[in-house]
Amino acid sequence: MAELRSVTSAEITARLRARRARAEHTSGPPGPDAVTSSAVYREAAALLGFFDAGELAALEEPANERALRDFIVRDCERVSTPAGPRWSLTAPARTEALELLGDRDRLLGGLAAVRPEPSDTGRAMAEAYLRGTAPTVEAQTMDQLAGTLRLTEWLARAPRTAETLAEQGVSLPATDDVRRAIEVTAILQPMRLLADDHFVGRRAELELLSRYAENPEPLPDLAACRPVALYGPGGVGKSTVVSRFLLDRVGTAGRPRLPCCYLTFDRADLLPQLPLTLLAEAAHQLGLLYPAAGERARSLEWAVRGTLLNASAAVVEGSTGPLPDYLRDDEDGLIRRFADFAETALAPGTTVPLVMVLDTMERAQRQGPDAMARLWGFLDRLQHAYPLLRLVFAGRSRLDHPTRAVSLPGLEPALAVEYLGQQLAAAGVRVDREFLRRITGRIGENPLSLRLAAEVVRREGEGVLRDDEVLDRILSTVEDEEVQAVLYRRVLDHLEHPDLKKLASPGLTLRRITPDVIRHVLAVPCELGEVDEARARHLFEMLAGEGTLMDRVPGEQVLVHRADVRRATLPLLLRDKREATRGIHHLAVDYYAAAAGLEARAEELYHRLALGQDTVTLDERWTPEAGALLDGALDELPPSGRVYLADRLGLPADLDTLTAADSEVWTRQTVRRSRVLLASGKPSTVLALLRERPEEGRRTEIVALEVEALAALGLTAEALDRAAGALRRAVEAGDASGIVDVTLLAAKISEDLTEYADALALLERARRMALALPDRIPHLRVDVAQLRVLRRSGAEGSDAAAALRTSVLAAANELSRHERLRHPTLVRDLAAEVGDRMPGLVSDTARLLGVTTEGKAGVALGEALTADDIRDFASETETAAGRPAEDPTGTLPVDWQTYTSGERGEVIAAYLDTTPEHGPEWTEALVKSYRAEADEPAFERRSDEGDESPPEGA
Known part of the structure; x- marks a missing residue:
């Protein structure tokens, strides 16, 4: 590596001013003065992710406001950053500046000329790489990787400078390697945050997991395997244990110690009723950890996703009868391909097991017994195909399936004392062990409760928990989550700054907080008085400093309420500040309805659901893309909002919640579930489901499902009779769409019975009604069914068939x-x-x-x-x-x-x-x-x- 030479800020500033002094001044725009100044600004900003214009103005004395303005207009674009709105070079201007600077010393000099912004990771990593102090890609945090990715992308567009830097010994990673590291870190970083340096105990559980996972004996099915299933209340540390277990084995990309993947049902795209979603994600993760097998992993992943797309399209369309057998056969083939991939690509010639962790099982269980039966059947076939698979589950309750159930209680007393002591020491609080033993003996050994107790001590002093009256109030219930809620309430009540205290309660009703939200949504209900942009930003930064309350979204000016305590504490906020929280919901609806973007629509929907607004209003504002962001909010909503959201997300609502659904939502929920059951050949279950609300039995959608279920059971006469009654009612109501749907069903039943004349008569009736509909799809469905029956009846060569065929061709072409x-x-x-x-x-x-x-x-x-x-x-x-x-x-x-x-x-x-x-x-x-x-x-x-x-x- 060439010798590094330091360039001071004073030297570079003097150099830039000398260049300005050499420039010849003229009055015409843009004169050499402006051109030279623009070059100065461009070179100073070449490796800045963003900057404040005022920082660049200070490069010249006296400041050349016109040149700076011209530079901003020509070469820059406005960007949002964690520090607020800033400027950034456009891609062409940055490339030009990098190619002109050309070497390490000049690039370092440009960086030295401008005061660094703490949140500009692109600049930080550029300086680290230029000085040779950057960590390896595997050792970088997500923020550092984001900065490294920006740097490699900048220099990819400046090849001459990149080549010169390489000759000078500046070693940059390949952009694809950085992207892969970002994906790996996205999987591992949440685990690292959970299983941090304060992790203590759980030795017995970890040893059990190790013995199970590292057993090389082939186990042909789930009964033989008996997967380990950790369960326990919220905050007890289930995810922490499996995170520690995986981190000890995962190694790094390209050098994993043991093949493993982490699948959490916290993710909206992983569904137990669609277990191929798990297979696709497992292939994706294994491809990241084993780059040499990446191509095979990607091929497998896309084959799985293609099969999901084909099958789901047929179900969503509502096709009659069960799905084609070959779509089921595809799943078996993909399971075999995954097993072959695991055997030949991950650990060829060895007997190294593959660990697959399924976390947050309570969310999978919420999908209902049909979804869980689907998941268990799939996993059993996967275990049979790859006997070295080692499944590990983690959730809040025992699983209704044979497993090695491991109840995860609180920490052992000695470890609870150690853990609480670590939490207090990290906050700079020193107490005696007797105090620690007393608190853990009263609060319990739940890690989250202990963490919140430590926060109460930090804020109020150890005396507060030496007070028996205070402890009795906190421990008036014995449920862990209620203890956590009371402790959290004390944290809120003892925030030091009065404005922060007002902002936190009831402001944390919101899921996302930004300076603009503080100003336009929270200012009035939180009684903050006048809040301008500067004060809103100040309040935002104060709230961001409260790590017990908030998490900052990386790379965004957004705070979110910590997930580990929101579920327990939100009911307290809603109970104690009911009117204020409703006011916040109303203001949030107005604010987000006027905003653009997917996140804004999702938050608008969340607050409408929290207010219990009616189905018609919600339907008008619903979009599937925004709805997908609300999966984690189900438990926070009132029953009417919960059942509406469950329906829209395609999730089964539990029976208690479904009773709160209005007629429209109940029907949509029932139709969706019945269509799934019919596709899987369970008509008796459908009939039982439809009869849960007899009063809805006259709706055409419900009658159509009942006809299909009866026919599937071989009760064709009863099915046709039920269809005839439904058709009479539909005619009386003028429901043309309903007439078409039911008549098509009746015609298909007749066709299956080879009663072709009856089928054609029914289809002719449906055709007349379809002509009255604005949508051409029902008309085309009827016409193509007529063509099929004519062909099967031997009348394919008739004049009527020829005319119909011509008509269908024209419609299909459109x-x-x-x-x-x-x-x-x-x-x-x-x-x-x-x-x-x-x-x-x-x-x-x-x-x-x-x-x-x-x-x-x-x-x-x-x-x-x-x-x-x-x-x-x-x-x-x-x-x-x-x-x-x-x-x-x-x-x-x-x-x-x-x-x-x-x-x-x-x-x-x-x-x-x-x-x-x-x-x-x-x-x-x-x-x-x-x-x-x-x-x-x-x-x-x-x-x-x-x-x-x-x-x-x-």
Whole structure:
């Protein structure tokens, strides 16, 4: 490395002023004076993530306000930062400045000229790398990694300077390596915060986990494996224990000690009823920890996500009957591929187990017994496929499944004393052990309770907890969470600054606090008086300093109420400050409704839900993207808000909460759950569910589900009778949409019974009603069903069929891309009937629903293809993949059966898009396959006993 030379701030300032002095002054804009000043400012800001314009003005004496203004207008953009609004160089201006500066000394000189902003991590890491003091990427915090990423991205656009720095011994990591480290840190940093230097005890639990996880014996199923399941009340340290256990084994990216992944149901995208979401995330994490296996991990992850997308699209569309078998088969194939990946890519030739931790199980249990049955069935198959899998669970209550249940009580008395002493010492409070023993003996050994007790002592002095009367008030209940709430209340009551005290209670009703929120939402209800921008920022920073209360969102000017105590303490705030909290909710609704962005819409919805607003109002403001940010808020809401949010998030509401739902929400919740149950073949359960509210039995959506359930049970006469009654009521009510839906169901029942004349009569009736609807999709559904019945009845060549076929082709040609994505089963039915005349429908179906090689559809495909067809496909596919086409033998690729139906569909659709020589033959074969699929009975008699649990996408 070349020798470093220090450049002082005074030297660089003098150098910049000398450059200014050499500039020739003229009156025309922009003269050399302005041009030279702009260069000075650009070079000073080249490695600053952001800056205050006033800092740059001080570089020149006297200040050149016009030149600075021109520089800001031409070369800068306004950005939001933790320090407030600031300026930042545009990308072209930064690149130009970096390329002009060109070497380490000049870059360090530019940094020395401007006072550093503490939150500018880009600048901090730039200086660290230039001086050779930067930690390794693996050792950097998330903030440091964010700064390193900015630096590498800046220099990637300035290649000459980057090359010069490398020659001078400045070693920068690759941008992709930094991004990977950020993803790894996003997984590990929450664990590191939990299992910090104050972690004590839990030796027995950790030893049990170690013996279990490191046992190399293959265990073929969950019964043999008996996974370890930690359970205990909130704050007792379940997540802390599993975090410590994983951190001791995870190592670093590229050098992990033991394959492991951490899956928490706190994440809204991980769902027990969709266990493939867990598999996708596990593959993602393992690819990060094992970069050499990254490509295989990404391939597996995207195969899983593609299968999820295909299956969920069919369920959301509300297709009649159970899902196609091949979508279930895909799941088994993905499980086998994951097992093969774990065996051959992570620890080839060894017997090293794979640890999979599932945390926050109480949130999974909240999804209901059907979701948990789905999860257990999936995990049992995964364990069977990979017997070295070691599952670990953590949650608040025992799991209703055979496990090694480990109750996690508070810390042992001696360890509780040690832990409380560490917490007080960290706060600068020294007390005797007798005091510590007395407090832990009264407060208990729950780590969160002890942490809050330490905070009370720090704020009020040790005398407060030596007072028996105070302790008796705190301990008037014995539940850990209530003790924590009372302790937390004392923390709030003893905030030193009066404004901070007002702000915290009831201001912490809000989930997110910013300076602007303090000014426009909290000022009045918190009785803060006049609050201008400067005072709002001051109050924000004061609140940010209260680590017991708030967490700062990295990289944003946002505070959030600490999650570990919000659940316990929010009821106290709502009880003690009911009117003030309602006022805050109303003001927050107005504030966020006027704001732009996803976060703002989510917060608006949260406060509307907290106020218990009606379904119509909520529906008008709902967006799925904003709703996804509210998953963690369910427990904070009143019953009406809770059941509405559960419904919108696709979660089952518990029976007690569902009683608070209005008719609209109850119906939506019931339709969603019934559709899942029907897709998994559980019609008896559906009938029981529908009869929980008999008064809703006249709604068309409910009747349609009842008809489908009866037909699925083989009670076709009763189903048709129920449909006839529903049709009479729908006609009386003028419900054209309801008439179409119920008539289509009745026609499909008749079709399955091969009573084609009855089916066609019903469909003609539905067609007349569909003409009255503004949406063309119901009309097209009826028409394509008519075409199918005409074909199956032998009337495909009739004049009526020809005219209808022409009409359907015209309508199908007008379908937008969005409509095709939303209605994949309709696209499949269209491909089956008119795909020979419209090949684009065939390739669309292949992409949307995949291509199966199993069942009647697979047989039809195989019988229709010749060796020449397969040879052409194999040749074109190899060429498209950039591989030399070997002498094709008329057989499909050897790994063809390991593909999911979605992957096969993508490959075949890409082949058809090239208009290959044998494209027409493949299109014809796929049409036959889709016809076989569409002709399958939708209502075969099914029994709920022994049925598989719900499929993916449900």
